[in-house]
Amino acid sequence: MADKITCESRCGMLCSQCPDREEYDCEGCLNIKETYWGGTCEIKDCCESKNHEHCGQCKSFPCSVLLDISYDTDLGDDGERIMHLKHLADKAADTKSSFMTKIVLGNVTGICLGIIIGALQGATAAWIIAGIIIGNGIALMLHNNN
Numbered sequence: 001m002a003d004k005i006t007c008e009s010r011c012g013m014l015c016s017q018c019p020d021r022e023e024y025d026c027e028g029c030l031n032i033k034e035t036y037w038g039g040t041c042e043i044k045d046c047c048e049s050k051n052h053e054h055c056g057q058c059k060s061f062p063c064s065v066l067l068d069i070s071y072d073t074d075l076g077d078d079g080e081r082i083m084h085l086k087h088l089a090d091k092a093a094d095t096k097s098s099f100m101t102k103i104v105l106g107n108v109t110g111i112c113l114g115i116i117i118g119a120l121q122g123a124t125a126a127w128i129i130a131g132i133i134i135g136n137g138i139a140l141m142l143h144n145n146n
Contacts, residue, residue, distance in 0.1 A: 010047040010054050011066060012081030012088075043069065056085035103139040110135020 008015040008028055015021055015028040024036040029044045030053070042065050043055060052058055055066050062070070062082050070079050114131020118124030 009081075010041070010052075011043045011069060012054060012056065012083075012085035013077070014081075014084065054085055054088060056089035061085065061089065103136070106137070106139025106141075107132055107135035109138055 008030070010029050015026070018026070020026055020036065021028075026032070026036045029035070029041060035041050035044070046065070047053070047055060047058070050058060055061050055063070062085070066082065066085075070076050070082050110131035110133070111128055112131070113134060114127040114129070115124060117131075118127030121127060
């Protein structure tokens with residue numbers, strides 16, 4: 001079963017659960033240029049300046065600004081958004097790691113096939129190159145099947 005968790009905001013807030021969403025017709029900070037309250041959002045500005053979709057992609061995660069907002073008595077959610085962002089970051093890391101594993105597996109398989117066929121044909125170097133190409137194809141097939 002695929003993990004359906006997605007990013008709804010820069011700070012990890014679940015916009016779909018925000019009471020202000022309908023009242024102010026807010027489309028969420030991923031989809032707006034200006035905040036509905038007319039001010040600026042330090043987190044939105046920071047993420048956009050670093051070309052991050054959300055704070056979970058930042059090397060400074062969780063920074064003091066995110067921690068302050070998460071545990072603020074009026075705006076906070078007792079760290080729920082931080083856990084959401086951590087989950088998004090972990091999911092992205094797992095996906096990248098899984099893809100790299102498939103690339104390695106595909107290339108090793110392709111190289112082994114290339115060596116075997118090359119040894120039988122007497123042209124090992126050419127078959128190793130062909131094996132690498134085949135290996136990348138195998139890796140992409142493995143990746144696309146998930």
